[in-house]
Amino acid sequence: xxxxxxxxxxxxxxxxxxxxxxxxxxxxxxxxxxxxxxxxxxxxxxxxxxxxxxxxxxxxxxxxxxxxxxxxxxxxxxxxxxxxxxxxxxxxxxxxxxxxxxxxxxxxxxxxxxxxxxxxxxxxxxxxxxxxxxxxxxxxxxxxxxxxxxxxxxxxxxxxxxxxxxxxxxxxxxxxxxxxxxxxxxxxxxxxxxxxxxxxxxxxxxxxxxxxxxxxxxxxxxxxxxxxxxxxxxxxxxxxxxxxxxxxxxxxxxxxxxxxxxxxxxxxxxxxxxxxxxxxxxxxxxxxxxxxxxxxxxxxxxxxxxxxxxxxxxxxxxxxxxxxxxxxxxxxxxxxxxxxxxxxxxxxxxxxxxxxxxxxxxxxxxxxxxxxxxxxxxxxxxxxxxxxxxxxxxxxxxxxxxxxxxxx
Amino acid sequence: xxxxxxxxxxxxxxxxxxxxxxxxxxxxxxxxxxxxxxxxxxxxxxxxxxxxxxxxxxxxxxxxxxxxxxxxxxxxxxxxxxxxxxxxxxxxxxxxxxxxxxxxxxxxxxxxxxxxxxxxxxxxxxxxxxxxxxxxxxxxxxxxxxxxxx
Numbered sequence: 001x002x003x004x005x006x007x008x009x010x011x012x013x014x015x016x017x018x019x020x021x022x023x024x025x026x027x028x029x030x031x032x033x034x035x036x037x038x039x040x041x042x043x044x045x046x047x048x049x050x051x052x053x054x055x056x057x058x059x060x061x062x063x064x065x066x067x068x069x070x071x072x073x074x075x076x077x078x079x080x081x082x083x084x085x086x087x088x089x090x091x092x093x094x095x096x097x098x099x100x101x102x103x104x105x106x107x108x109x110x111x112x113x114x115x116x117x118x119x120x121x122x123x124x125x126x127x128x129x130x131x132x133x134x135x136x137x138x139x140x141x142x143x144x145x146x147x148x149x150x151x152x153x154x155x156x157x158x159x160x161x162x163x164x165x166x167x168x169x170x171x172x173x174x175x176x177x178x179x180x181x182x183x184x185x186x187x188x189x190x191x192x193x194x195x196x197x198x199x200x201x202x203x204x205x206x207x208x209x210x211x212x213x214x215x216x217x218x219x220x221x222x223x224x225x226x227x228x229x230x231x232x233x234x235x236x237x238x239x240x241x242x243x244x245x246x247x248x249x250x251x252x253x254x255x256x257x258x259x260x261x262x263x264x265x266x267x268x269x270x271x272x273x274x275x276x277x278x279x280x281x282x283x284x285x286x287x288x289x290x291x292x293x294x295x296x297x298x299x300x301x302x303x304x305x306x307x308x309x310x311x312x313x314x315x316x317x318x319x320x321x322x323x324x325x326x327x328x329x330x331x332x333x334x335x336x337x338x339x340x341x342x343x344x345x346x347x348x349x350x351x352x353x354x355x356x357x358x359x360x361x362x363x364x365x366x367x368x369x370x371x372x373x374x375x376x377x378x379x380x381x382x383x384x385x386x387x388x389x390x391x392x393x394x395x396x397x398x399x400x401x402x403x404x405x406x407x408x
Numbered sequence: 409x410x411x412x413x414x415x416x417x418x419x420x421x422x423x424x425x426x427x428x429x430x431x432x433x434x435x436x437x438x439x440x441x442x443x444x445x446x447x448x449x450x451x452x453x454x455x456x457x458x459x460x461x462x463x464x465x466x467x468x469x470x471x472x473x474x475x476x477x478x479x480x481x482x483x484x485x486x487x488x489x490x491x492x493x494x495x496x497x498x499x500x501x502x503x504x505x506x507x508x509x510x511x512x513x514x515x516x517x518x519x520x521x522x523x524x525x526x527x528x529x530x531x532x533x534x535x536x537x538x539x540x541x542x543x544x545x546x547x548x549x550x551x552x553x554x555x556x557x558x
Binding site for chain 2: 344345346347348351352363364368371377378406407
């Protein structure tokens, strides 16, 4: 393992990891669904409610100012975390899904017309498919799909062939939740920009595991969730270039997002508040800030390096199981092992592993087109994080042996 | 296979379940069926199709249940097809209601005497998330018969 990566010490930061499930030590390998939370994040939520709970951007009283300071400090941490140009480019949402919907319903409805084309890929999560399908139905635009190769990579040549002056928007996933593939979003963005299309990158799976630099990628939008990044549920982020956001209409309306309201006219607030109607998830934002501090303390380079070793170890172990087929074998992938096991249904795999205390995800992972691409109804998916260990992967392999024993 | 009683999951994959999974009954197509219906679970992709032939006494003269999905689903479909063979078609709805009650996870301690097949399926109540796998064939046939009778 990576020299100096103190996984045993890190595990102590996550109280949930020390419990037993079904009488066995918990082996949590469902990190692509949601990550566990370190004590500092849990504490940040209770500290907020115990000491500064108040509404933001409204009151003149001390608590309101303290809450606002903490809430906005978290925004700055997020900006720095993804290297956005300014805090006003960071919009709080409920999560990646809402971030994508915001772009579809604001930018999309405003700019997409009948006959225009939107390009997504064949490895998208449903949350990066359905909003665009609805937009196409509403506007008469056409949805184009970048195909996936056998190893689970995007076919960049096909993407180039799909691009045209009709393309108005490209929305692609940075790291596939079902396959683990990491896509070349910088190249994808440059190709789209050369034809004047805007680009959204779904970073739900990438932001927790690798250094993201939105200015280097060059994308117009980048969406991610707090809960996969060791933060609370209910908070997420939409990064948008300020020049793009400035020209967009509000997604939702109400308090906070206005500068002035009369019955004749409403003047919208400046960025980012124009897109943050109503009282936001203040505690969630502060909790996400605490999670980012925690990740930064460990260091994303160290995290990425350690998780790559876990992936290599797990891949080698699973490849030794004769009837096991790994789905998604790109050489450029995150620590995700999606697999099938002969004709044993993934739900049966999941139930037997659960009885061994091992938590994995089974099903189509909200990516049914990926399953269809490989001609399978579902997979079992072990997704790792920096608090997982080689020993836990060994436990997974023992669990899979048990599955094979039951179904022998 | 080793005895499943040694395993930790309380007999969910007991011999009777595994036998129906490995050797599903009543999967041969019915010629000229009176009822054809299929359903699926969008969350997991499980699919069930039911075809039924009915004789002049309003009894099920032929039944074919094809389930695509996990072992529990397939075993449940097979067991259902056996239990409903030769039943009066009008009794299927009551049969469904009885079965649904027996699968109710809130009455785990119920001591109602049941057939070994039903008892095996009831074991799965210990895993509430898998009860939907058990129920899909039954819901499918309930809807099929309801539609036929209406």
